Amino acid sequence: MAGDEWQGKLDIYLDGELPADQMRALDDHLRGCPACAAVVLNRVQLKREVQAAGKRYAPTAEFRRKIEKSIATRPRRTFHWGWAAAAALVVILFAGALFVSREQQRLQREHIYSELADLHVSTLASSAPVDVVSSDRHTVKPWFQGRIPFTFNLPEPKDDFSLVGGRMVYLGQTPGAQLIYQVRKHQITVFIFQERALGGRLHGATSVIRKLSFNMETWSQDGLRYFVVGDAAPEDIRKLSESLKSAAKS
Amino acid sequence: MEVFKDRVDAATFEELAMPLFDQLYNFAHWLTQNRDEAEDLVQETYVKALKGFSSFQPGTNFRAWIYRILRNTFLTSRTGLRATMTVPLDAEEGDAMMPVASGNPETIFLGRASQELVQGAIAELPVHYREVLLLCELEEMSYQEIAEALAVPIGTVMSRLSRARGALRDILRQKLGGG
Numbered sequence: 001m002a003g004d005e006w007q008g009k010l011d012i013y014l015d016g017e018l019p020a021d022q023m024r025a026l027d028d029h030l031r032g033c034p035a036c037a038a039v040v041l042n043r044v045q046l047k048r049e050v051q052a053a054g055k056r057y058a059p060t061a062e063f064r065r066k067i068e069k070s071i072a073t074r075p076r077r078t079f080h081w082g083w084a085a086a087a088a089l090v091v092i093l094f095a096g097a098l099f100v101s102r103e104q105q106r107l108q109r110e111h112i113y114s115e116l117a118d119l120h121v122s123t124l125a126s127s128a129p130v131d132v133v134s135s136d137r138h139t140v141k142p143w144f145q146g147r148i149p150f151t152f153n154l155p156e157p158k159d160d161f162s163l164v165g166g167r168m169v170y171l172g173q174t175p176g177a178q179l180i181y182q183v184r185k186h187q188i189t190v191f192i193f194q195e196r197a198l199g200g201r202l203h204g205a206t207s208v209i210r211k212l213s214f215n216m217e218t219w220s221q222d223g224l225r226y227f228v229v230g231d232a233a234p235e236d237i238r239k240l241s242e243s244l245k246s247a248a249k250s
Numbered sequence: 251m252e253v254f255k256d257r258v259d260a261a262t263f264e265e266l267a268m269p270l271f272d273q274l275y276n277f278a279h280w281l282t283q284n285r286d287e288a289e290d291l292v293q294e295t296y297v298k299a300l301k302g303f304s305s306f307q308p309g310t311n312f313r314a315w316i317y318r319i320l321r322n323t324f325l326t327s328r329t330g331l332r333a334t335m336t337v338p339l340d341a342e343e344g345d346a347m348m349p350v351a352s353g354n355p356e357t358i359f360l361g362r363a364s365q366e367l368v369q370g371a372i373a374e375l376p377v378h379y380r381e382v383l384l385l386c387e388l389e390e391m392s393y394q395e396i397a398e399a400l401a402v403p404i405g406t407v408m409s410r411l412s413r414a415r416g417a418l419r420d421i422l423r424q425k426l427g428g429g
Contacts (some may be wrong), residue, residue, distance in 0.1 A: 053368035054388035057279035
């Protein structure tokens with residue numbers, strides 16, 4: 001095949017797109033045709049020049065990040081699922097934190113109730129359960145003056161209730177008043193503390209509790225926290241509580 | 251299930267498309283001759299490609315597919331329309347085997363040509379020649395791939411490539427003072 005015939009195929013040859021048989025034939029031709037070999041050499045050089053010159057523009061890192069971000073955030077439903085999962089996690093964590101907080105609060109209350117029940121029992125078991133022995137509220141109340149940092153009102157004993165006496169008591173580091181009442185054969189303890197001294201551990205608690213077979217009622221009134229504890233019937237506990245509430249108002 | 255498919259598609263698309271990012275940008279810049287327009291073109295290409303990724307047939311040529319999207323996007327842009335309208339294609343369905351008609355000698359003494367000179371010559375090429383030349387020489391695409399990217403028959407690729415090379419040699423000769 002003459003050189004002129006090959007000239008038009010040189011680029012295709014260099015692009016590696018000639019059929020195999022033609023590639024071999026052109027290889028053979030180039031070995032014996034200096035003119036075509038020179039053209040091939042020149043075109044190879046031009047290909048290389050274009051290849052090198054073509055690598056001219058590079059994207060900025062900022063633009064790359066922008067595209068990566070646009071691709072990553074494109075599947076919106078997936079994105080929303082991600083947010084939904086995150087929101088669910090926040091709700092779970094919040095609910096969990098709330099549960100833990102409430103559980104801690106509940107445990108603190110339980111601890112206080114247990115301690116008060118213990119105090120009630122230990123007082124009754126003592127040979128000298130009270131420091132001031134008097135059925136007269138006007139004797140008992142003044143006895144606490146200077147001993148505890150607050151004062152309180154006591155009800156006039158009525159029905160089957162009678163005041164036995166009182167003593168100072170500590171709940172943790174908090175000083176308070178312990179009063180013993182008797183109703184029929186049962187003895188009931190009334191504890192009075194400053195609400196704020198309890199560190200908010202019973203904040204807002206108003207409840208009737210049954211602890212170790214003792215009945216207990218607690219409430220907060222005028223900055224004081226009252227507990228009424230005893231093995232008497234819940235009705236008796238409630239009656240004494242009501243009379244204490246009434247006295248506090250007067 | 252659709253959500254899962256979207257996620258798989260997005261992951262696969264990113265794996266296929268991001269390795270081509272530098273090349274696509276370079277090609278876009280060559281077409282537009284402007285950084286801002288190149289960025290817009292690439293961004294629009296990626297958005298369209300991701301949106302239409304479900305229509306991409308796995309196992310076929312992804313590179314040719316995304317280049318085709320980029321090129322079609324360019325051709326419908328203002329710069330693309332201006333470029334193609336001002337430089338109409340001549341009879342490119344001619345015989346690809348025919349050497350480009352040129353009275354100038356074949357050999358160019360490229361030893362004198364600097365890289366900037368060649369870049370200038372490429373930039374002067376009509377856009378249809380510039381793109382086919384870059385896809386072949388720079389991206390080293392096969393004729394089949396180029397045909398897919400440009401959505402033209404292989405014969406057109408060959409004739410257009412031949413004319414592009416001839417035009418480039420002519421420009422270089424002029425720049426080198428040989429023409």
